[in-house]
Amino acid sequence: MSIPVSKNEIVTAEIVGLTHEGEGVGRVNGFTLFVRGALPGERVQAKVLKVKKQYGYAKMLEILEASPDRVSPPCEIFNQCGGCQLQHMSYEAQLRWKRQHVVDNLQRIGKLQIAGGEEQSGVIVHDTLGMHDPWRYRNKAQVPVGMSGSSWGQTHPKGARKEERGTADVGELIAGFYAQGSHRIIDMESCLIQDERNDEVVRLVKQIGRRLGITAYDEQSGRGLLRHVVARTGYISGEMMIVLVTNGQRIPQVEQWIESIRAELPAVTSIVQNVNKKNTNVIFGDETRVLWGNEVIYDELDGIRFAISARSFYQVNPQQTVALYRKAVEYAGLTGNENVIDAYCGIGTISLFLARQAGHVYGVEIVPEAIEDAKQNAELNQIDNTTFEAGPAEVVIPRWKQEGNKPDVIVVDPPRKGCDSELLETILAMQPERVVYVSCNPSTLARDLRVLEDGGYRTVEVQPVDMFPWTVHVESVALLVRKFVGGTV
Numbered sequence: 001m002s003i004p005v006s007k008n009e010i011v012t013a014e015i016v017g018l019t020h021e022g023e024g025v026g027r028v029n030g031f032t033l034f035v036r037g038a039l040p041g042e043r044v045q046a047k048v049l050k051v052k053k054q055y056g057y058a059k060m061l062e063i064l065e066a067s068p069d070r071v072s073p074p075c076e077i078f079n080q081c082g083g084c085q086l087q088h089m090s091y092e093a094q095l096r097w098k099r100q101h102v103v104d105n106l107q108r109i110g111k112l113q114i115a116g117g118e119e120q121s122g123v124i125v126h127d128t129l130g131m132h133d134p135w136r137y138r139n140k141a142q143v144p145v146g147m148s149g150s151s152w153g154q155t156h157p158k159g160a161r162k163e164e165r166g167t168a169d170v171g172e173l174i175a176g177f178y179a180q181g182s183h184r185i186i187d188m189e190s191c192l193i194q195d196e197r198n199d200e201v202v203r204l205v206k207q208i209g210r211r212l213g214i215t216a217y218d219e220q221s222g223r224g225l226l227r228h229v230v231a232r233t234g235y236i237s238g239e240m241m242i243v244l245v246t247n248g249q250r251i252p253q254v255e256q257w258i259e260s261i262r263a264e265l266p267a268v269t270s271i272v273q274n275v276n277k278k279n280t281n282v283i284f285g286d287e288t289r290v291l292w293g294n295e296v297i298y299d300e301l302d303g304i305r306f307a308i309s310a311r312s313f314y315q316v317n318p319q320q321t322v323a324l325y326r327k328a329v330e331y332a333g334l335t336g337n338e339n340v341i342d343a344y345c346g347i348g349t350i351s352l353f354l355a356r357q358a359g360h361v362y363g364v365e366i367v368p369e370a371i372e373d374a375k376q377n378a379e380l381n382q383i384d385n386t387t388f389e390a391g392p393a394e395v396v397i398p399r400w401k402q403e404g405n406k407p408d409v410i411v412v413d414p415p416r417k418g419c420d421s422e423l424l425e426t427i428l429a430m431q432p433e434r435v436v437y438v439s440c441n442p443s444t445l446a447r448d449l450r451v452l453e454d455g456g457y458r459t460v461e462v463q464p465v466d467m468f469p470w471t472v473h474v475e476s477v478a479l480l481v482r483k484f485v486g487g488t489v
């Protein structure tokens with residue numbers, strides 16, 4: 001087929017879908033053009049930017065016919081910032097899209113039949129559980145630091161000459177976000193999905209840094225000190241942690257930093273330094289030390305207290321986390337006697353929710369500090385029917401199997417890449433009655449469900465939970481049961 005569009009051409013596209021990155025999927029004479037900012041059901045005028053064999057990219061010029069789901073993005077910097085992708089879509093439409101995204105993946109990748117409409121049998125995919133007030137929900141800010149007016153800082157003023165930019169000592173400290181698809185830092189004072197308390201911390205640390213003449217790290221030269229400011233707030237406790245990620249051990253005038261933070265932000269209970277000297281996108285380095293206060297902050301989910309250290313994973317939307325974990329516990333179907341494994345357990349959050357209703361819970365997690373937190377958390381809540389071990393789930397759980405551990409329920413909550421195939425094989429060999437799969441990525445969820453289905457499990461239902469309003473991220477929890485309960489598989 002010949003390609004019906006060419007670069008720089010202005011075309012009219014019918015938008016028929018939304019990619020998992022939130023771009024509109026447009027059609028022009030059967031050819032696919034991805035148009036950022038366009039919504040399904042719209043007709044837009046767009047300029048073709050790039051053409052490949054199967055598809056191309058176009059920039060939206062004008063909306064000829066708007067979707068009823070279109071809203072005007074409340075955040076001023078929505079178009080520049082890569083943090084949110086769906087602020088131009090009503091919240092209800094996002095929730096619908098997120099469910100459909102799960103359904104599409106389960107069908108296309110998982111080859112699963114979905115119940116609904118005429119179809120009685122198949123997997124039940126529930127409506128996405130949304131938030132009442134979907135703003136200011138994040139308990140953690142991770143903000144890159146740069147210099148204004150520098151080659152890695154803000155946009156250059158028009159006409160600025162080359163030699164006027166690019167040294168580490170020009171301009172002042174800025175902290176904000178990377179402009180979409182780049183590493184150019186744009187200064188930001190407030191983020192609408194961020195807990196206001198975190199915004200305040202970042203603003204203050206920035207001011208102190210400016211006052212003390214601290215340099216920002218420059219990716220290109222590898223020079224400068226401050227790389228990231230990470231702020232975490234305990235949603236219930238109100239305790240706050242600040243992590244200064246630095247490109248070196250020494251922080252000049254560190255006592256003044258601490259003093260100023262303590263004087264101006266009494267909610268801060270922990271100030272931590274993390275050293276990262278590597279030229280990498282990864283935020284944290286290997287070395288973490290407490291500059292002042294506690295090593296952890298405490299927070300509470302559904303009446304359980306958690307100690308959270310700087311590098312441990314902890315869900316960023318505390319209100320929705322409770323909904324997600326309750327659903328996971330409900331799917332586990334516990335009566336008080338069950339032997340449960342919680343794989344990818346982090347600081348033991350789901351493990352402790354499960355332990356309240358199970359016989360014994362075994363948690364495994366790859367980050368040793370998180371396992372230390374998990375053990376401390378069990379103790380903190382006087383929950384004594386748990387065992388935690390650090391290591392890769394795909395190594396530790398096969399060993400548990402050899403040692404005779406026979407779980408009734410296995411819960412998994414892997415990172416985006418999904419479960420290791422070794423682990424899936426072990427789950428099949430262990431034959432638990434139920435598997436509860438918590439997933440932050442519908443495509444790897446669908447891939448792994450197919451393996452479990454082929455190994456004798458049936459996916460009963462899936463509950464999408466909106467953990468990240470205004471972004472394209474889709475979280476869900478799935479319940480699988482063994483097909484031949486009581487028999488051999």
Ligand code: SAH
Pocket residue numbers: 313314315343344345346347348349350364365366367370391392393394413414415420
């Ligand atoms: N269930 C926890 C954490 C989920 S995030 C919670 O809800 O808070 C996924 C976790 O998997 C992270 O803590 C990460 O460190 C861990 N992880 C990544 N790869 C792993 C592996 N191969 N084995 C065990 N844990 C792993």
